[in-house]
Amino acid sequence: MTRSKVSLALLEDSTYKQAIDQDLQEMEKLLNELLETERLKGHVVLKRTSSSLNTLVKSVISDYFSDKPIHAFLERSLPTLQLDETRLRLLIRNLLENALKYQPSSAKPVEIHTRKENNAILLIVEDHGAGIEAEHIPHLTDPFYRVDPSRQRKTGGYGLGLYLCRLIAEAHGAQLEISSELGRGTRVSLKISLFAEQR
Ligand code: ATP
Ligand code: MG
Numbered sequence: 265m266t267r268s269k270v271s272l273a274l275l276e277d278s279t280y281k282q283a284i285d286q287d288l289q290e291m292e293k294l295l296n297e298l299l300e301t302e303r304l305k306g307h308v309v310l311k312r313t314s315s316s317l318n319t320l321v322k323s324v325i326s327d328y329f330s331d332k333p334i335h336a337f338l339e340r341s342l343p344t345l346q347l348d349e350t351r352l353r354l355l356i357r358n359l360l361e362n363a364l365k366y367q368p369s370s371a372k373p374v375e376i377h378t379r380k381e382n383n384a385i386l387l388i389v390e391d392h393g394a395g396i397e398a399e400h401i402p403h404l405t406d407p408f409y410r411v412d413p414s415r416q417r418k419t420g421g422y423g424l425g426l427y428l429c430r431l432i433a434e435a436h437g438a439q440l441e442i443s444s445e446l447g448r449g450t451r452v453s454l455k456i457s458l459f460a461e462q463r
Contacts, residue, residue: 265292290420297424300354301407304431310348317345317352317378317387317456324356325376332364333373342380345456347436355432358425359389359452365419367393367449387454395446404442405430429454 268288275281318338325334356376363374371392378387396404396411403409410423426442433440433454444450 265295294422294424297422297428301424301428301431304351304428304435308435310351310435312346312348314344315347315349315352317342317347317385320347320349320352321356321376321378321387324353324360328357329360329364332360334360334364335373335375337375337377339377339379342378342385343458345385348432351432351435355429355454356387356389358429362425362452363389363391363393363450365421367391371449383458385456385458387456388451389453390449390451392449395448395450396442396444397446398444401442401444405440426452 265288272281272284272288321336321338325336360374360376367374374392375390376388377390378385380386400409400411404411405426406423407427408423409427410421413423426440429452430440436456438454438456441453441455442450
């Protein structure tokens with residue numbers, strides 16, 4: 265992969281170069297996602313540290329989505345959580361990437377919320393896109409599942425993002441829930457129980 269990228273960098277700019285560059289980037293994303301899912305399926309111990317979920321959300325937005333229409337509603341003074349920050353950031357990034365990718369650019373901004381509810385902390389990502397038919401919802405976190413691969417070719421991706429999110433949630437003893445309404449949008453929430461989280 266690295267050798268190909270170096271060779272490519274030495275070529276003159278052209279549309280072919282751009283196309284190969286884009287393919288390489290997609291392959292790299294796929295490889296990284298596959299490696300990460302394999303790690304999480306094995307006996308990888310999470311590197312948990314005391315973390316502020318709100319700080320993680322803000323850092324993901326400023327690192328990857330600073331020019332994108334995202335409204336953040338982050339509840340103040342949430343308790344700190346024992347999180348694997350690298351993996352939580354990956355989860356947040358994947359959810360925001362989906363929300364932005366599957367709603368038209370004319371839609372209202374994507375929303376990300378954090379709040380405490382009973383004995384849990386919720387992280388919710390909500391979009392105003394076309395929504396997903398109910399029959400697909402139970403399968404969305406299966407590896408390589410995409411709702412309509414032929415129509416979705418232009419959005420790219422391999423159907424690993426939500427699988428990875430589920431593995432990250434489970435490794436933290438948290439749950440990922442997806443709900444959607446056709447024509448209205450999709451909401452994905454991560455529920456981290458304050459008791460399970462202390463284990
Ligand atoms: P990858 O994340 O690996 O780049 P992907 O986005 O296709 O590819 P997932 O993130 O796992 O894969 O999502 C699986 C499928 O669920 C998507 O292909 C899409 O059909 C559907 N989906 C996910 N999020 C949304 C959303 N916010 N709105 C509508 N459909 C969605
Ligand atoms: Mg995705």
